[in-house]
Amino acid sequence: MSRKVIIAGNWKMNKTAAEGKALVEALKGLVADVPADKADIVVCPPFTTIAAVGEAIKGSNIKLGAQNIHWAANGAFTGEISADMLKELGVEYVIIGHSERRQYFGETDETVNKRVKAALAAGFTPIVCVGEMLEDRESGKTEKVLFTQLEGGLAGLSKEEMAKVVIAYEPVWAIGTGKTATPEVAEETHNFIRMTLNDMFGREIGEGVRIQYGGSMKAENAKELVAQRNIDGGLIGGAALVAESFSKLIHNALLG
Ligand code: PEP
Numbered sequence: 001m002s003r004k005v006i007i008a009g010n011w012k013m014n015k016t017a018a019e020g021k022a023l024v025e026a027l028k029g030l031v032a033d034v035p036a037d038k039a040d041i042v043v044c045p046p047f048t049t050i051a052a053v054g055e056a057i058k059g060s061n062i063k064l065g066a067q068n069i070h071w072a073a074n075g076a077f078t079g080e081i082s083a084d085m086l087k088e089l090g091v092e093y094v095i096i097g098h099s100e101r102r103q104y105f106g107e108t109d110e111t112v113n114k115r116v117k118a119a120l121a122a123g124f125t126p127i128v129c130v131g132e133m134l135e136d137r138e139s140g141k142t143e144k145v146l147f148t149q150l151e152g153g154l155a156g157l158s159k160e161e162m163a164k165v166v167i168a169y170e171p172v173w174a175i176g177t178g179k180t181a182t183p184e185v186a187e188e189t190h191n192f193i194r195m196t197l198n199d200m201f202g203r204e205i206g207e208g209v210r211i212q213y214g215g216s217m218k219a220e221n222a223k224e225l226v227a228q229r230n231i232d233g234g235l236i237g238g239a240a241l242v243a244e245s246f247s248k249l250i251h252n253a254l255l256g
Contacts, residue, residue, distance in 0.1 A: 005233045067098070103172075187231060191230050
């Protein structure tokens with residue numbers, strides 16, 4: 001089954017509104033040649049930068065994402081952002097359960113699940129992050145950890161809902177460290193994720209779900225990674241913060 005490549009930039013806590021606007025103004029021209037039917041190009045700025053970036057990318061092939069979403073429609077949730085607030089800004093994608101949220105902000109599979117359901121109900125495409133810590137991999141627990149995250153994070157989703165979800169496999173030991181999983185190791189793990197999705201939702205759904213790789217992906221390794229059967233794109237941190245490097249990465253990924 002052919003799955004459309006999806007490359008998303010996770011800007012994390014980087015770029016003011018003015019800096020973000022300048023980045024996408026430069027990026028627009030560099031990726032204008034990428035046909036919309038070949039790849040989804042997404043940028044996920046911090047909340048305060050979304051509006052300026054949304055304005056700047058109007059009419060381009062770059063889509064807008066956010067880095068989190070709350071499950072409630074509104075209310076006493078200091079520091080959180082609702083679906084309607086993101087909708088109004090033109091957001092289409094939402095990163096959920098990033099390992100930094102899990103490590104530093106108490107995100108659990110249960111809260112991931114609530115956010116995924118809220119995102120789907122509002123019509124967003126959730127990018128659900130899963131990934132093992134270094135000690136999990138070294139002690140042979142990678143599959144167990146990923147299974148638990150997938151089972152918990154995607155609990156109660158219908159097949160129709162699952163068909164709209166993107167999974168990002170991000171080995172925590174590879175995020176921002178310069179250490180990338182080799183294409184073979186990444187593919188083996190992506191294949192495990194796909195088999196798990198096939199078991200949970202049936203082959204007709206599992207085979208269609210796009211699974212991004214994330215963890216020190218850059219222009220130099222994007223082609224080899226995306227060439228793997230079960231790697232359908234990337235979730236990019238550091239390399240997405242400079243227009244030229246993000247554009248190169250996107251073009252190289254499309255050769256894979
Ligand atoms: C990320 O945090 O989603 C990520 C993949 O970061 P980096 O590309 O910098 O490793």
